[in-house]
Amino acid sequence: MFIDVQGNGPDLVLIHGWAMHGGIFAPLLEWLLPRFRVHLVDLPGHGHGRDEPGFDVADCARRIAAQTPRAPWVGWSLGGLVALHAARDFADRVRGVVLIASSPRFVAAPDWPYGVPMEVFTAFGTDLETHYRDAIERFLALETMGSPNAQAELRDLKRQVFERGEPSIAALQDGLRALETEDLREDLARLSMPSLWIAGRRDRLVAPGAMQWAAQHAPGGRYMELNSGHAPFIGHAEAVAEALAAFEAELPA
Numbered sequence: 001m002f003i004d005v006q007g008n009g010p011d012l013v014l015i016h017g018w019a020m021h022g023g024i025f026a027p028l029l030e031w032l033l034p035r036f037r038v039h040l041v042d043l044p045g046h047g048h049g050r051d052e053p054g055f056d057v058a059d060c061a062r063r064i065a066a067q068t069p070r071a072p073w074v075g076w077s078l079g080g081l082v083a084l085h086a087a088r089d090f091a092d093r094v095r096g097v098v099l100i101a102s103s104p105r106f107v108a109a110p111d112w113p114y115g116v117p118m119e120v121f122t123a124f125g126t127d128l129e130t131h132y133r134d135a136i137e138r139f140l141a142l143e144t145m146g147s148p149n150a151q152a153e154l155r156d157l158k159r160q161v162f163e164r165g166e167p168s169i170a171a172l173q174d175g176l177r178a179l180e181t182e183d184l185r186e187d188l189a190r191l192s193m194p195s196l197w198i199a200g201r202r203d204r205l206v207a208p209g210a211m212q213w214a215a216q217h218a219p220g221g222r223y224m225e226l227n228s229g230h231a232p233f234i235g236h237a238e239a240v241a242e243a244l245a246a247f248e249a250e251l252p253a
Helices: 022-032 055-069 078-089 118-130 132-144 151-160 169-181 185-190 209-216 237-249
Strands: 002-007 009-017 037-042 073-078 094-100 195-200 221-226
Touching: 002 022, 002 132, 009 022, 009 078, 022 037, 022 151, 022 195, 037 237, 055 078, 073 078, 073 237, 078 094, 078 169, 078 237, 094 237, 118 132, 118 169, 132 151, 185 209, 195 209, 209 221
Parallel strands: 009 037, 009 073, 073 094, 094 195, 195 221
Antiparallel strands: 002 037
8 A cells, every 4th residue: 555654753644535645635744744754645546556456444444554653543534434443453553543524424324413315425426437527526526615715625626636646436436335334333432542533614524513423422532623624634734733733642652
C-alpha cells in the first residue's frame, strides 16, 4: 500500500475518504508537519495506489497497521471506517482514533435516524458505470453542501480528485458497498483507546448527531463540532490541527 511519510515528531496516520487520496489533506499538513511525522495513506484504487485491485476495509486496516508504527489514526469519511476497524482489530497499533466527519454507520435504518438514505449510495453506484466523472463530481458537491465556503471547497476538491490520476471504478464501487453495509456501532463500546469525533455542523453526509452519539458510546470518546461541511480540515485546518495535537498530547505513551 502506498504510504507517504512526511515531517518529524510523534507519528500520525491519516486516511482519506471515498474517491480522494492523501493529497486532500494538504491544507491540514501545513499545520501538522511542524509537529508530527505524518503517514499519508493512498487507499487501494485511489491516488498512487490506483493500480491495486479493489478495496476492502478490513484488509486496508490490516495492511496499514503492518506498515506503520504505533500511532494515533485519523480517518476522514470512508477512511474513518478503516481507522475504526484498526482500533478494534489491531488495538496494539493504534494509540488513539480520530474520526473526521465519519460515522460507525453511514446508511439510515429504523434504529439509526442519523444516516443517509440507501438510495443515495445506490444511485452513485449506478452512475459510476455510465457517468463516471459526473458521479464523482456530484458526490463532491454533496460533501461541500452546507459549508460556509462551499464554492471554494468544491473547487479545491475538484482540483484534487484527479490530481493523481483517476481512481479505480472497482475500488469506488467497493467503497460505496462498504459505506452501505458497514455497521460498527456495537464495536464502539469495546474500543480500548481514546477517541475524538470531529463533526461539521453543516455536514449533509454525516449528521453531527451521529458523531455525538458515537462519542457518547465509546469509552473515552470526545466530541468536537466545527462550523463546516463534510471536509472541516479544508476551511478549518488550524482548528483541526490544534485538536489533533491536543488529543495526541494526552494519549498514553
